Amino acid sequence: MAGSGHEVRKKWDPWNDPQEKPHVQLLSVSKRFGDFTAVDNIALDIYKGEFFSLLGPSGCGKTTLLRMLAGFEQPSQGQILLEGSDMAGVPPYRRPVNMMFQSYALFPHMSVESNIAFGLKQDKAPKGEIAQRVEEVLDLVQLSSFAKRKPHQLSGGQRQRVALARALVKKPKMLLLDEPLGALDKKLREQTQFELMNIQEQLGITFVIVTHDQEEAMTVSTRIAVMDHGRIVQVATPTEIYEYPNSRYVAGFIGDVNIIEGRVSEVGESHLNIVSEQSGCGIRARHAVDAPVGATVWIALRPEKLVISVDAPADTTTNCMAGEVWDIGYLGNLSIYHIKLDSGIMVTTAQTNRTRDVERPITWEDRVYLTWTPDAGIVLGQ
Amino acid sequence: MNKGLSWFTWSALIFGFSFLYLPIILLVLFSFNESKLVTVWGGFSTKWYAELFNNQGLLNAAWVTLKVAFVSSSVATLLGTISGVMLTRFSSFRGRTLFTGMIYAPLVMPEVITGLSLLLMFVAVSLDRGFLTVTIAHITFSMCYVAVVVQSRMATFDHSIEEAAMDLGCTPGKTFFAVTLPIILPAVVSGWLLSFTLSLDDLVIASFTTGPGATTLPMKIYSQVRLGVTPEINAVSTILVGLVATGVLIATIISRRNDAARLRDERLAAVDP
Known part of the structure; x- marks a missing residue:
């Protein structure tokens, strides 16, 4: 890795530890739509408990990569391993992975409570447990007093937190976030970034976030993968990406130069x-x-x-x-x-x-x- | 703004509304006519309504019409919803435009041609004409209305809602019933109402495809009018007008209430932190 030779001190850096087993492994994954190659031969290791960002301009393949992790797209080539087991052919509803959608995709006909309970009901969890876990997660996102409301009775920031709660309640092995803060205004976005980091740290779930906002990626991530035209240009910590970019593209994309x-x-x-x-x-x-x-x-x-x-x-x-x-x-x-x-x-x-x-x-x-x-x-x- | 209402605007208003409603008002008035002669006023009476309920022929026809309308609109809603959803779901396959166009075609097809072609088909497969054939015919033409209504709802449907359901552990089939159907339900219901009304109204296609024992109300009215308009027909028409007007009124009130509730909710959401 680019920055490994430099004296960057880190308390926690499993990616530099050869003993550590990656949580998710992408082995030369490609995705083609007809003649268009959206994701081009990507190899990537993501470790347990990481807050990993896929950063790039629109059309760089970051969302396609996320959708392959969720199971909505199948790789044209290559393998995705989650905790060592191949995810090929496993449909989204059988993956221990949840996603938070850019549009939040809340069920408009259900209350906040039922939205969050939906995933647990699919697993046929006992009623008492469902109620308890919904309450816990509502507490986590500070929406306990809004449980009975419908999505259209909530503000944008509250909807975002319902979407987060709904994706977290099943305690997934990995949470995928597609531009989670894109619809919020600047001030709320900055505040929510820190909330996201706190929640991630509290739960220890691996977060993979897609964003085109370099500031957001720098703030929240343990590591960032900078993408361009379906390829990963550099994977490194925010500091390394900023101080030791490996190409003119990365140097220009992150910050001014x-x-x-x-x-x-x-x-x-x-x-x-x-x-x-x-x-x-x-x-x-x-x-x-x-x-x-x-x-x-x-x-x-x-x-x-x-x-x-x-x-x-x-x-x-x-x-x-x-x-x-x-x-x-x-x-x-x-x-x-x-x-x-x-x-x-x-x-x-x-x-x-x-x-x-x-x-x-x-x-x-x-x-x-x-x-x-x-x-x-x-x-x-x- | 009252200044704007000059004699010209008033007369335009009155003229326009009379043009639309005078015939119906006359019909309603004469349904309460004592005299048997339709055009001569002989005093107020409700005897034609009483007589109407003794007219077994008309009552039978009304019952047939309701049965046909109910069965055909329900089946048409089922088929129309399936095709409307599927045409938006399969985003691109060869000939998609052709299929979409073919769904719309019966909307503009002259009724006489639809009726005639259905009649030919029933004769060809030697199906006895009656309740079944008229119901099938009504399903055929009202299905496309449902498909169009459902398809336009699906066009604005956020597909990621379905993906979210699947992501949370719901199989595709279950997703449709747990998430998609409840969200598009208003469109499905209005499709059902539309095809119900269309079936109630239809005269042309029914007269081609029906047989003995399955005379619908519009056919019955039409055939009686040919023998001369009786106040009884006025009475039955007045009841129909009343039913339709009540239906429209209720639908308007419900949608007004929903709009008001939505507006209130949105204000509530905007105030919250």
Whole structure:
């Protein structure tokens, strides 16, 4: 894995433990609809108790992958193993897996209580047990006083919690969530993200969530799989995905990034020297890709890792790009600067506004210098 | 807005409504006529209603009509619901458009042609004409109305509701009865009501396909009118008008109440945190 060499400390990382058996295993799974390949040869291990995100733009195959886990679609090729047993041909109603739908899919003709009890009734659980478990799960999602209401008598956030309760009440081995927070407004969504994390931690059920919202994925996940055109581009923890993206696609999809093109001029022990006409300077960067002298590489720079200054750095070996302030966005906590470099390309940088008054504020058309440490830039091959 | 109601609007209103309802009002009035002559007013009386209930022929016809309407609309609802659901379920197979189009075709087919073709078929399979044949004929033409109503309901049906039921452990067959049917039930019921009414109304197809002993009420009325309009016919028609009007009134009140309840619930939901 990309990040395994770096000193990322984690309390809990079963994916780095070779002894640990994966909870769900996808073995070269593909799904084709006619000529269209929705999911292309995916291999993936998900561990028990994980909060795993499938992240990607719409049409990248993430929902199809989730639907294959639920049993609504059968893989055209490959195998899905749940706790070691092959799920091929097992219909959705016989899988120990539940799903929370994007539209919530509540039964409009049933009360909240009956909606939640529906799954237990299918299993012919005794009445007393059904009542008890419905009550427990209603308590968990804080909807106890709404048990008798019909879905159309609830607000959007309450419906979302009913859907969650209904999917959780059967204590599935794995819970699949298809864009669970997509229909909520921003504030409620942020609050619900933390609620989801708490519930997941409390129950210890493996959660697999599909989302196109990178912030949501970063907040809730133990690991994220970034998908593109039916393939998985990178699987890693949120930190690793952000700090050590393995491709320009991942770097660009998660957060903002400036990508600078250059050529390797010297390969050192732990660092590379790169000549870049776009930046107008020589760049020193940590060795991360296997690139020989003369190879074209890209340096990904996160806006917040660039330091902006009106004075040129004293040390001429520092990584430094010079340009002119083109635009400023003041967000309160942050200021965003768009800098036009001498080579003509635009670079974005973000600075925290640490003090309330600045002696010499940076303004439009100032000549500024952007510096960064050799560790801050990510060298990417493709 | 009262200013807008000039003499012109008033007269337009009166003229329009008279055009629609004057014939029916006359019919109702003359059903209470003492005189046997339909067009001459001879004082108020309800004797034609009393006589009506002694007219065994008319009562028999009414009973036949109700039986035919009930059986045919129930069978048509069953078949129409199945085809309506299935045509939306099988999202794409070769010839789907053709099949959908063929469901609609009987809606625009001239009744005379439907009646004639059914008659030919019954003769070809040498089925004795009577209660059975007229019921089959009514099923044939009213089934497509049910299918259309159910299909349009299914078009806006969230398929993930069925998936959710299956995900929670419900087999596909059980899912239909536990989830799909209750949700589309209003459409199924209105399909049933529609085909019931259509069956009650029908004169043309019934006269082609019925036989001795299975004369429907519209046929009976029609044949009696040919011998001259009697106040008895006015009375039976007034009862029919009354029944239909009551039905429409009840349906309107129920749907108003539901709308009001829904609106109240939605306001309630919006207030909650």
